[in-house]
Amino acid sequence: MSQTASDLNKKKTSDHNSKDNERWLTINGKRFHYIWLRDNCICPACRHPTSFQKINDISTFSSIPKPLSVVIEEDQVIITWQEEPIHQSIFPIAWLMDYAYDQDAGTNNLHQKLELHKKQEILWDRAWIETNLPRKYDINTDDFDAWTEQILTLGFAILKINNHQDLENLISKIGPRDPFEGERVLFPVKSVPGATDLSETGYALDPHGDYETYKFGPHLLQFLYCVENRATGGESFLIDAFKVAKDFRQNHPSYFNLLVKTPIQFQQIYTDWQYYYRRSRQIIELDRKEQVRAIYFGHSHAYNWDLSFEQMEEYYEAYCAFSCALKDPSYHYCFRLEPGECIAVQNFRVLHGRNAFDANSGVRQLDVSYTRWDYFIARENFKLFQTLYLND
Amino acid sequence: MSQTASDLNKKKTSDHNSKDNERWLTINGKRFHYIWLRDNCICPACRHPTSFQKINDISTFSSIPKPLSVVIEEDQVIITWQEEPIHQSIFPIAWLMDYAYDQDAGTNNLHQKLELHKKQEILWDRAWIETNLPRKYDINTDDFDAWTEQILTLGFAILKINNHQDLENLISKIGPRDPFEGERVLFPVKSVPGATDLSETGYALDPHGDYETYKFGPHLLQFLYCVENRATGGESFLIDAFKVAKDFRQNHPSYFNLLVKTPIQFQQIYTDWQYYYRRSRQIIELDRKEQVRAIYFGHSHAYNWDLSFEQMEEYYEAYCAFSCALKDPSYHYCFRLEPGECIAVQNFRVLHGRNAFDANSGVRQLDVSYTRWDYFIARENFKLFQTLYLND
Structure with missing residues (x-):
């Protein structure tokens, strides 16, 4: 023995x-x-x-x-x-x-499962969505784990909620759970005069993720809750940027590598708060297994201001090709968000945008909130892997 | 014309x-x-x-x-x-x-100044500190810009404040300024039974930065405010990890490169909040000019669990050599923090730690708060570069 x-x-x-x-x-x-x-x-x-x-x-x-x-x-x-x-x-x-x-x-052991969460991903485009139309989850009657599971597979979920309190309750199950981590917030996005952000105009918003381009901030799980939508136009769309990047890698390998390697400048000025954010980062980020782990894209914040003269034209070719791929309707899940519906997205995978709307035709208000992707994953990991610690 | x-x-x-x-x-x-x-x-x-x-x-x-x-x-x-x-x-x-x-x-133009903030850095060790003993800033009488300037040069400042409200006021000048960004928080660190973090014990804390190792979170400007310090032992120390890394790069170039290239696993379990955080990242991060832009170190969270058998021993050599360099007293600014004093540190440059203390000898309580490094820099950038936008 x-x-x-x-x-x-x-x-x-x-x-x-x-x-x-x-x-x-x-x-x-x-x-x-x-x-x-x-x-x-x-x-x-x-x-x-x-x-x-x-x-x-x-x-x-x-x-x-x-x-x-x-x-x-x-x-x-x-x-x-x-x-x-x-x-x-x-x-x-x-x-x-x-x-x-x-x-x-480096192979598919405990650490990959705990950290990379790649196995569960299902990459999608419009054709996939049309064949596998995602259900809408009623958060008052459906199981909480059903929609969180879809976040892990598709990078988004559409939820039906009754009011702000519903959304508050839902987010508080994810985090922060520690009261020391600060309060959650919700802010309205609607057309206003003298807008300090394009989202507060009637302009179309091209495919983008929020904040992660120009801030050194956390990964986000974003919630877009439709309060009112009486405007003409303003349809929402979602894009699985991991799917776009996978196809792009195959179709344009040298452009793909250029976007992986070359940092460009993202910036945002907040005149009200007197902040001028600036961050150089690559549009496509790979994980340590060379798989796409994040896409940082938002044309209205993007500038290639620190490339050499010799790199400039080739970078534009690659950038424009990727931007066009993201705008290709065959990747878009496009729909009109109705009052009481809420989109939840993995901000660094599924990009969102909207068509232009006529601000004079009626009110369109989305209330936006975020929680850290970290909380979401740390919660999943705790459920799955707590036995590694709490039983020994 | x-x-x-x-x-x-x-x-x-x-x-x-x-x-x-x-x-x-x-x-x-x-x-x-x-x-x-x-x-x-x-x-x-x-x-x-x-x-x-x-x-x-x-x-x-x-x-x-x-x-x-x-x-x-x-x-x-x-x-x-x-x-x-x-x-x-x-x-x-x-x-x-x-x-x-x-x-x-790629040379020292506008974008470098706006973003990298390298020109202002003064790297220091104990000998430098002894010759250039940093003053303590009374935040009720000294100019606000004086201590923020020292954060940009040395990565830390020691402040004299009267109470929690002073600290609140000070942080609120930095951020968040936007009320939608959430509330600021302050939490007490003192020895407690059944500690869920080593900081809540009397153990020594080796050189470390907070949170940025295992969370996908923002860079932090950290505040450690001493409320009470009656314990035997528990001296604080600060280390300019950029200085340590610079010397290490010169003395052990192959170890340095290994730490730059090799991600290891950082983790933290929060049983109270049911979170299990995990992140693979390199200990030394370079910016796009190959200069050290961040050090992520915290031995109590660090595991090299996903290296190949062939890499393992060499990685340990490099890790231990860097860890020993960080613990070398010739890099330490060591002092006893008195009630009413507050350390402000650039969390991903200046590591902090404490000597062990006897939890039975008296209370030692530091109240800890954070704001995002982003706010701090965005505020500086706005002051310096707003004319690029607001005058045209």
Whole structure:
């Protein structure tokens, strides 16, 4: 049942030379470096028992951690370390298998599931939407998890709500839950004279995401709640920019790479608040697996002011090609938002826009609110992965 | 005084062939592509006059914009475009010189000043601090701009305030100024039983920045206000991580590059709020000029869980070397924070920490608040650069 370190070393000598054995341990065919094991010790002295934060600091060790003995039992590994005073780490084998990095790093293991949320995505265009017409979720009768699930797959959901309080209640289930994080806010978007934002005019709004282009701010889950819509025109549309980017990558690989590599300038002036925001960033952002993880687009804020003379024309070609792709109606889910309907969008995936409307033909008011995408995902992760912490 | 397009073309033929002249215009020795000029037209039909947002969409043009005529006057250039209906752009020459990209792109022009704020930085270590002991700013008598200036140069300031209301007033001058952006909050950090964060224990806190490691959140300007400090131990320290990184880059270039290139996992579980945050990111982030623009460090949240077996040991070497550099006392500005004193830090440049204290020896309470670094910089930019917009 149990096996001592000397048995283990004996068993392992067929696989590794003795020098290797000083550096790692093999469990169920997966190698774990001793330095990694010591760094990841889950005892309450090394990992604080109620905050789960790391206390043990591997960078204070004067040499690479070495085991005095290793005992492998049926469901756990006990390592006694050559330290003064002696320290013991006990790892459940199931825990080690969850966290194995040998051969598994970078593939679809726990960390991908926890963080990248790519597996669930369904990329869509207009044809897909027409075949799979999304239902509208009545938030007073439908299950809360139904629409949040659709946010994870399609990047948006259309909700039916009765009033502002409904929207408040809904957002407060996501966050902030911590009262120290500040109050939630809701602000009206309608046509006003002397508008300080194009949204407050009757102009069409081209496909865009809010704020994330020019602010160093959080990713947003955005809510657009229709209070009144009596204007002529002003239809809403949504675009899955991940789908557009995927096709664009295939059709125009060199343009795609240019947009991934080249930062341009996004800016916004708020004369009322006396803020002048400026941020250089790339329009297309990839994750560490080279998959599209965010699109930052908003033509009315975009300037390529810091490109060299030699880059300028090629960048315009790439930018215009991508902008045209985003405006291609075959990617648009276009509809008229009715009072009581609310669009929820993953702001850095699904871009939104509207057709122009005649501000004299009637009132069109959307009330807009945001919560952090972080809260949304952290809540999902907690539901799925709390057992990694709260049961041990 | 004025010059027609044909004069201009004649004048220019010595510099460029006629094909080139169709694509750009040279003003005071700086070339401007016609597509760039058309995209940047500042007339009220192309750029909304009160929001300054772009309306004209260059990606809708069926061909590259061409001038019908160009007239260069003493202080402005008038371009009439081959469009139906005809469109005219008038650029002040001073505006063009501010925005010139020919030869100037990527060097220290307007955009660098507006965005990177690197010129003002003074990197410091303990020896520098001992020679240039920072003053403490009394926010009721000292000029507001004095301490904000020090934030831009040193990344921190120590303020004297009387009470919470003082701190509230001070932060509200920075932001949010827009009431729709939500309320500001202040929360107490002191030792409590069953702590869900190491800060709520008596443990030492190693050098760290708050939140930006594991959240997809905004950059922060952080305030640590000392309400009470009767505990034995618990001295505060600040570290200019940009200075540490600069020296580290020189002393350990390959480790530096590894930390720039390799994302690791940062995480935090909030059992109370049922959030599980996770973010993979690099410890050292460079700006588009390859200068250090942010350091994300917090050992108690850091795990290298998704590296390959082959990368693991080298990453540990680099990580431990950087961690040791951050803990090197020759980089530490160490002091005892007294009641009524408040540390303001640029969270992604100046790391903070504390020595361990004996929670039974007396109360130690810091009240912590944050505002977005964005507000701080957008406010500075507005002061400096509003004339680019509000005078034209």
